[in-house]
Amino acid sequence: MLEKALSGDKRYWSWVAVLLSVIGIGTFYYLRQYNEGLTITGLSRDVTWGFYIAQFTFLVGVAASAVMVVLPYYLHNYKAFGKITILGEFLAIGAVTMCMTFIFVDMGQPYRITNVFLHPSPSSLMFWDTISVFGYLILNIIISQVTLGAERKSIAPPKWIKPIIILSIPWAVSIHTVTAFLYSGLAARPFWMTAILAPRFLASAFAGGPALLILFCFILRKFTKFDAGKEPIQKIALIVTYAMAINLFFIGMELFTAIYSNIPEHISHFEFLFLGLEGNTTLVPWMWTSMILGVLSLILLINPGTRKNEAVLGFSCVILIASIWIDKGMGLIIAGFTPTPLGTVVEYVPTFPEIMITLGVYALGLLIITGLYKIALSVRKQVTT
Amino acid sequence: MSVHRRKFLKLAGITALGLAGGAPAKILAEDSITPDSLKEVTEATATPKAPLVARRWAMVIDLTKCREAGDCNDCQKACHLTHNVPDFGNPKDEIKWIWKESFHHAFHEQEHEFLDEKTKHGPAVVLCNHCDNPPCVRVCPTGATWKRENDGIVMMDWHRCIGCRYCVLACPYGSRSFNWRNPREFIKDLQPEFPTRTRGVVEKCTFCDERLARGQMPACVEACKAKAITFGDLEDPNSEVRTLLHEHFTIRRKPGLGTQPEVYYIV
Numbered sequence: 051m052l053e054k055a056l057s058g059d060k061r062y063w064s065w066v067a068v069l070l071s072v073i074g075i076g077t078f079y080y081l082r083q084y085n086e087g088l089t090i091t092g093l094s095r096d097v098t099w100g101f102y103i104a105q106f107t108f109l110v111g112v113a114a115s116a117v118m119v120v121l122p123y124y125l126h127n128y129k130a131f132g133k134i135t136i137l138g139e140f141l142a143i144g145a146v147t148m149c150m151t152f153i154f155v156d157m158g159q160p161y162r163i164t165n166v167f168l169h170p171s172p173s174s175l176m177f178w179d180t181i182s183v184f185g186y187l188i189l190n191i192i193i194s195q196v197t198l199g200a201e202r203k204s205i206a207p208p209k210w211i212k213p214i215i216i217l218s219i220p221w222a223v224s225i226h227t228v229t230a231f232l233y234s235g236l237a238a239r240p241f242w243m244t245a246i247l248a249p250r251f252l253a254s255a256f257a258g259g260p261a262l263l264i265l266f267c268f269i270l271r272k273f274t275k276f277d278a279g280k281e282p283i284q285k286i287a288l289i290v291t292y293a294m295a296i297n298l299f300f301i302g303m304e305l306f307t308a309i310y311s312n313i314p315e316h317i318s319h320f321e322f323l324f325l326g327l328e329g330n331t332t333l334v335p336w337m338w339t340s341m342i343l344g345v346l347s348l349i350l351l352i353n354p355g356t357r358k359n360e361a362v363l364g365f366s367c368v369i370l371i372a373s374i375w376i377d378k379g380m381g382l383i384i385a386g387f388t389p390t391p392l393g394t395v396v397e398y399v400p401t402f403p404e405i406m407i408t409l410g411v412y413a414l415g416l417l418i419i420t421g422l423y424k425i426a427l428s429v430r431k432q433v434t435t
Numbered sequence: 436m437s438v439h440r441r442k443f444l445k446l447a448g449i450t451a452l453g454l455a456g457g458a459p460a461k462i463l464a465e466d467s468i469t470p471d472s473l474k475e476v477t478e479a480t481a482t483p484k485a486p487l488v489a490r491r492w493a494m495v496i497d498l499t500k501c502r503e504a505g506d507c508n509d510c511q512k513a514c515h516l517t518h519n520v521p522d523f524g525n526p527k528d529e530i531k532w533i534w535k536e537s538f539h540h541a542f543h544e545q546e547h548e549f550l551d552e553k554t555k556h557g558p559a560v561v562l563c564n565h566c567d568n569p570p571c572v573r574v575c576p577t578g579a580t581w582k583r584e585n586d587g588i589v590m591m592d593w594h595r596c597i598g599c600r601y602c603v604l605a606c607p608y609g610s611r612s613f614n615w616r617n618p619r620e621f622i623k624d625l626q627p628e629f630p631t632r633t634r635g636v637v638e639k640c641t642f643c644d645e646r647l648a649r650g651q652m653p654a655c656v657e658a659c660k661a662k663a664i665t666f667g668d669l670e671d672p673n674s675e676v677r678t679l680l681h682e683h684f685t686i687r688r689k690p691g692l693g694t695q696p697e698v699y700y701i702v
Contacts, residue, residue, distance in 0.1 A: 089528055392608075
């Protein structure tokens, strides 16, 4: 089936070439990082995790969000999602691959990464996160391979795959829960030590991931013959709406608890994000942009008139993803380090090589998704003709 | 389990040395020698005194004495020299095992508007607290940092560490440093008795476990002319640290987090 990704028109290959060159640039800077060390990033003694881990966190959410199409289709037999379930699963595969690559590029001693398996440490959440993320990748590869293979032969998928699909549903929830536990179990970092972190991660994931899927459906409709159809897109838009409402509600709850309790070490992180702390206002414009875009997207999504207009829906999805990406991909990690446990403010801004490596990883993920979508659409075309 | 393994390796190392016919110089010259085995060699060859042992090592730092010493920085100088801690000359890449922090930063939850000037502007010597309940050990995904069961020292294995820096996040005291770049080029006065580290691993104070094994007190304790740092066994009721804790009011950093730090401060 993989050979189907190797035949395409000129436009397909130009897109692949663009992605490959971005991967090339990213690899170049990664080799520099490999030789000189993580010192070429903006990370420091006080802000030890940054852009890479933030992208990892954001993308775990994108991966988990596949469950929003898998669950209605397989558990509730919602037929309208039949055409796009595979797109959700392939998106998950691409996202998980990016997650693992981001972890890899963040390691100080990458060639020792097998130590996680050679010296398994169940007391560490990182051990469990590795298992859950890796397991989720395997599950999605098996499920998509088997279901698409069956579709290709125009037969029903084998019965044994059903329990595996059912297993993938709680597994999807688990990957983002365990990822939230990485942060929320640290007494040293009050900003993350909130029981609502995992629910908040899930809400933002179930808004951002499906919104991305809607955009992918629009792109496929424009550039290929594949049309997901109006009904499933509207249904996903509804899921996005509910999830985004819950996400913003959760952010409000975080703000209330921190501000009303007025405990300095809880409130100071939010001060850093929204007002600036000790003259450091790096993230302030970003965070306000995130909040405004988030609220605006929700207004446009709640209103049936604007939600049902596909052009407006596309715009809403773009600003919603931007809002969540800023919140999770920038604010969440950096604010956890600012102020530091010693109460100091240390500025972190990703460096140019760091951004290039990040773009390289994103390009790798997009390349995988492109190839997989190509396979899915080719199989569909073959079956229908 | 890993502790047993380490003990075995140590014994095996010493035995091998014996078999080599007392030619440590030859072994040292070989490139295949890792910093750890180098450590074994020097430990085995230079053991004039019996090792210092305890059931629970602890430290009491008298900040009143430290304050009187003024600009002195002997503890850090001695520690960083002994342990080949590099000096990069910038705060971004900085590595520190023990350092003088302002009271405001070390104990910011203890501060108030009208705190006496001496305390407020005075120093607080900080280092790894060798917690009884260390969060860094809990989060390490490879067992590269662990609490030694026999004496409570929180140890580091620089050959197992994958450099994920999760322990740095988990430490509420900022006591852990990461090697963002190759440290070896930035060691001014290389001490061959102690291993250097590679780029990409985390390091911190180990209560001078290598000196204790040779029967010596930690480098900072020895270096402090004001005798502000006292080190001893908390489980021994007659130890100097127990006497100090009995006679003075002492505080610890962030006691509310339940980590049970083993560094106590007289303020």
